[in-house]
Amino acid sequence: MTKLQTTILDILYQTTEHLTAEQVFFRLKELMPSISLSTVYRNLNQFAEQKRIRRIQQAHKADYYEKNLIPHDHICCIRCGRITDLNVKGLSDFLQKNCDVPIISFDLTVNYLCHACASNLLETTQRKELS
Amino acid sequence: MTKLQTTILDILYQTTEHLTAEQVFFRLKELMPSISLSTVYRNLNQFAEQKRIRRIQQAHKADYYEKNLIPHDHICCIRCGRITDLNVKGLSDFLQKNCDVPIISFDLTVNYLCHACASNLLETTQRKELS
DNA sequence: TATAATAATAAGAATCATTCTCATTCCTGG
DNA sequence: CCAGGAATGAGAATGATTCTTATTATTATA
Numbered sequence: 001m002t003k004l005q006t007t008i009l010d011i012l013y014q015t016t017e018h019l020t021a022e023q024v025f026f027r028l029k030e031l032m033p034s035i036s037l038s039t040v041y042r043n044l045n046q047f048a049e050q051k052r053i054r055r056i057q058q059a060h061k062a063d064y065y066e067k068n069l070i071p072h073d074h075i076c077c078i079r080c081g082r083i084t085d086l087n088v089k090g091l092s093d094f095l096q097k098n099c100d101v102p103i104i105s106f107d108l109t110v111n112y113l114c115h116a117c118a119s120n121l122l123e124t125t126q127r128k129e130l131s
Numbered sequence: 132m133t134k135l136q137t138t139i140l141d142i143l144y145q146t147t148e149h150l151t152a153e154q155v156f157f158r159l160k161e162l163m164p165s166i167s168l169s170t171v172y173r174n175l176n177q178f179a180e181q182k183r184i185r186r187i188q189q190a191h192k193a194d195y196y197e198k199n200l201i202p203h204d205h206i207c208c209i210r211c212g213r214i215t216d217l218n219v220k221g222l223s224d225f226l227q228k229n230c231d232v233p234i235i236s237f238d239l240t241v242n243y244l245c246h247a248c249a250s251n252l253l254e255t256t257q258r259k260e261l262s
Numbered sequence: 263t264a265t266a267a268t269a270a271t272a273a274g275a276a277t278c279a280t281t282c283t284c285a286t287t288c289c290t291g292g
Numbered sequence: 293c294c295a296g297g298a299a300t301g302a303g304a305a306t307g308a309t310t311c312t313t314a315t316t317a318t319t320a321t322a
């Protein structure tokens with residue numbers, strides 16, 4: 001483990017956020033200005049392969065990395081794109097019961113509107129009505 | 132509707148397959164050699180917006196387009212990547228019951244090993260054992 | 263400690279799917 | 293027949309990610 005690698009892991013372990021490689025890169029840059037984005041990718045992906053972190057891939061968006069290794073799903077705000085953990089208990093069994101092939105794994109993303117975005121939208125609407 | 136647009140829709144309507152823009156493009160090229168890939172994309176996405184076809188987005192893979200508009204999920208072979216329709220009845224209710232925010236929509240892809248790939252793998256294994 | 267072997271890095275090129283731009287072509291209605 | 297709007301083809305631009313390579317760091321060991 002190089003110092004860099006430790007620092008990358010630290011960044012993820014010090015938060016419950018889901019971070020993109022670029023976000024990790026910028027936080028890292030404050031501490032080690034010479035860091036390169038491809039190195040961040042390489043290390044994050046390595047850690048994910050080693051199951052030390054989890055990589056969440058989503059269509060047409062940057063991948064997210066998180067420290068939570070316990071299997072779980074995600075909700076994703078359709079407005080700001082931020083993703084949050086979601087636990088749907090019994091989902092795996094439910095799916096296998098309703099599916100006639102052996103499931104190797106599955107990816108679920110639930111789209112919703114987060115609190116912050118919901119109130120922002122409301123504000124905008126009200127402002128429009130006043131004007 | 133131009134002739135091109137009709138032909139694009141026809142290609143999707145004459146199959147139950149899930150096609151990428153590129154696959155549609157190549158089939159189209161047989162009929163209209165001057166067709167351009169960006170035009171295929173533009174039209175497919177337009178049709179998807181108009182809900183005349185469905186676009187399926189997956190992380191790190193080309194998008195698929197299909198004619199089946201009835202909400203359903205997909206199983207995706209981890210080896211060949213081909214995707215097939217899947218109906219998990221009651222999934223939507225099950226999810227909403229286990230999720231404390233209002234669900235706007237969700238995307239589920241189940242990974243499995245398709246028949247063809249399973250027997251290919253078996254063959255390869257046996258060949259290895261014999262040699 | 264010096265050194266050879268090995269691993270990790272920075273920088274930027276390459277890739278892939280997709281979208282965008284824009285000059286050209288095609289239609290359609292008057 | 294012609295003007296104006298819509299659609300097209302070609303290729304440039306984009307964004308996220310991976311790959312390449314020359315350089316630097318780290319280890320193990322003699």
